[in-house]
Amino acid sequence: MSEKNIETYRQKLAQYIKLSSVSAKYQNIPETADFLKQTFEELGSKVQVFTDEKFPLVFADFPVPDEKPGAPTILFYNHYDVQPAEPYDLWHTDPWTLTEKDGKLFGRGVADCKGDLFARLTALKDYLDENGQPPVHIKFLVEGAEEIASQGIHSYFEKYADLFKTDLIIWESGKKNEIGQLVITGGNKxxxxxxxxxxxxxxxxxxxxxxxxxxxxxxxxxxxxxxxxxxxxxxxxxxxxxEEPSERAKQLAHKMYYSPTKIKEEDHLEYPFIQGDDENAIKEALLFAxxxxxxxxxxxxxxxxxxxxxxxxxxxxxxxxxxxxxxxxxxxxxxxxxxxxxxxxxxxxxxxxxxTPYRSDMDAPLIKQLITTAESVYGGEDKVEVLPTSAGTGPSYDFNHFLDAPIAAFGVGNAQSGPHAPNENVVIKDYETGIKLLEQFFSNLHEKEL
Ligand SMILES: [Zn+2]
Structure with a gap:
């Protein structure tokens, strides 16, 4: 990892956060799309900004690897919009100024998902500097209305899905769970x-x-x-x-780190869980019910x-x-x-x-390769949690429906990152490990002879 690239792209991340792109208020939306266009172009990508809908869609298409015309495509999906920062008085730092404090970076959107995009771009810049072209065809799709139910994305897909065709979708963001495992998720409710x-x-x-x-x-x-x-x-x-979940999906759910007892205590829950004390039933319901x-x-x-x-x-x-x-x-x-x-x-x-909901197939070869890489970068099988779906919502259905590719979501946040809340943050070490993961993934794909 190049310290220079980390620093350069952290400064760009600071500019990106300063743009305060709140979709609910249509605040700085076209300006942020323009900023991204410029950022992608600097990296050598062809960029199109579609403006057919109210929220512009940024699409960056990197060159197809020279000697590998049949190389697989990886599409990174992110969103450039963020949630409102209110209530301001609960923030310890200015939400629109990327601030380093106690080994963390604070700012609205740093965990959801501006930090993720810039960790990805840093990894790509590093790889380009060290090895030249990556072994895969890389695309980035960055929308501006994710926080308001991805308004317009369906229409964009109806018009341009052919441009976005891919073999793997790397989803916007993600986090480490409470026990420090990197979570890789394959879909959404x-x-x-x-x-x-x-x-x-x-x-x-x-x-x-x-x-x-x-x-x-x-x-x-x-x-x-x-x-x-x-x-x-x-x-x-x-x-x-x-749809009933598969046996493997259920097993993955049972391995998920989720402690009903802890949640009950922390949130002072007054009522019992709907599923009673059956922890596996609670986990299954959270993901599949x-x-x-x-x-x-x-x-x-x-x-x-x-x-x-x-x-x-x-x-x-x-x-x-x-x-x-x-x-x-x-x-x-x-x-x-x-x-x-x-x-x-x-x-x-x-x-x-x-x-619309979507649940991914976690056995797809590129996803398995990604899981193996993550396990080596994060320090072992027990350091990575693989979930067939999250309990939350995102526009993954449209991606799978139009692009017919598996999805893997992961990112640089952690259990205390507080996306949507005041004092949103990421741990700098996690941000940098996130960069390392992608660089390693590109290298492994390179060695694998695709
Ligand atoms: Zn969000």
Missing amino acids: GISCFELSTHSASIDLHSSNAAVVDGALWHLIAGIASLHKDGKIAVEGFYDGV PSLNIEGVSGGYEGESVKTVLPKQGVAKFDARLVPGQDPVDIANKIQKQLEKNGFGDVHVKFTMGV
């Missing part, structure tokens, strides 16, 4: 977000009317309650088509003290985490149908956004 609402009058009424007028919130809450019975989601067809969650319920008076009002409307926000076999819009429709069937036709479901 999906999500369906929707709102339930009721409306009962043109104005909020004096609450004395409650003796004779039915309230919107009663209907909303009763409707919500009817969707859940004995700890199960009581919606007809909700579990239809849900769909869920239905109430994000919030609002309506009427929610301020201080008392206001005796009979609210004219109520709204509840929901998200359902989905697994392969489920479709976001279909799930919202099924909720509406169930409400009608339960006698709550006045509760309306409005679909807001969704992401």
Whole structure:
């Protein structure tokens, strides 16, 4: 690893973080896409910035290896947008200034996933300096709306998927888990977000009317309650088509580091886990079971003290985490149908956004090669955790659907990196090991004679 390259690219990372590219506010979005275009061009790549959708998509295509026209392609997927930095008063450093402190780098996006992109670019620069062209065809796809459900990416794929064709997708970011294992993940759960609402009058009424007028919130809450019975989601067809995980996928889930006892203590959980004390069942559910969650319920008076009002409307926000076999819009429709069937036709479901789930095949040859390399760089088999899917959500389905390539997600974060939270950070040593991993991966592929 070249100290000079690490330093140069860390300075560029600082510029990248300074761009404060919050997709939710459309803040510095085109500016950040331009910055990346320039950065990729400096590395010798052909760059296209697609602007058909609101959020530009940056696509960098490095030259095909000279003597290896049939060499496999690796596509790196990242996003240049970040979450808002609020609340600012909880940050110990300025979120938009990359700051080194206590062996860590702090800044909004450093773990999700600006630091990852720059670790990758540093590795590539190192490799290019030392060996010339890498043994594989390298592409980078960097979107600008990942933090708002990857709006527009589907349309981009519909138009340009042929350009992005690849044999392996290296996914945006990742982290070490709490016991310091590098986590390599092969997919994501999906999500369906929707709102339930009721409306009962043109104005909020004096609450004395409650003796004779039915309230919107009663209907909303009763409707919500009817969707859940004995700890199960009581919606007809909700579990239809849900793909069973393979035996290997289940085994990988059982090996996952996840301690229900610790989480219970740390978060002071008042209720038992839905699966009881069966740790493997909890791990399987976390990775392979769909869920239905109430994000919030609002309506009427929610301020201080008392206001005796009979609210004219109520709204509840929901998200359902989905697994392969489920479709976001279909799930919202099924909720509406169930409400009608339960006698709550006045509760309306409005679909807001969704992401289709995807689970990768962790036995693909390039993924196996990557796992072997990671085990050697991080110090052994027990230093790497391989998961067929994460419990979170990302646009991996579209990538697999259009590109038909396996996915491996890993990155330079750790369990305390706090992506989306104040004081987001990465450990400098992890950042540098992340650079080493990719350099080693390129070298191994080179030696392997592809
Ligand atoms: Zn994020």
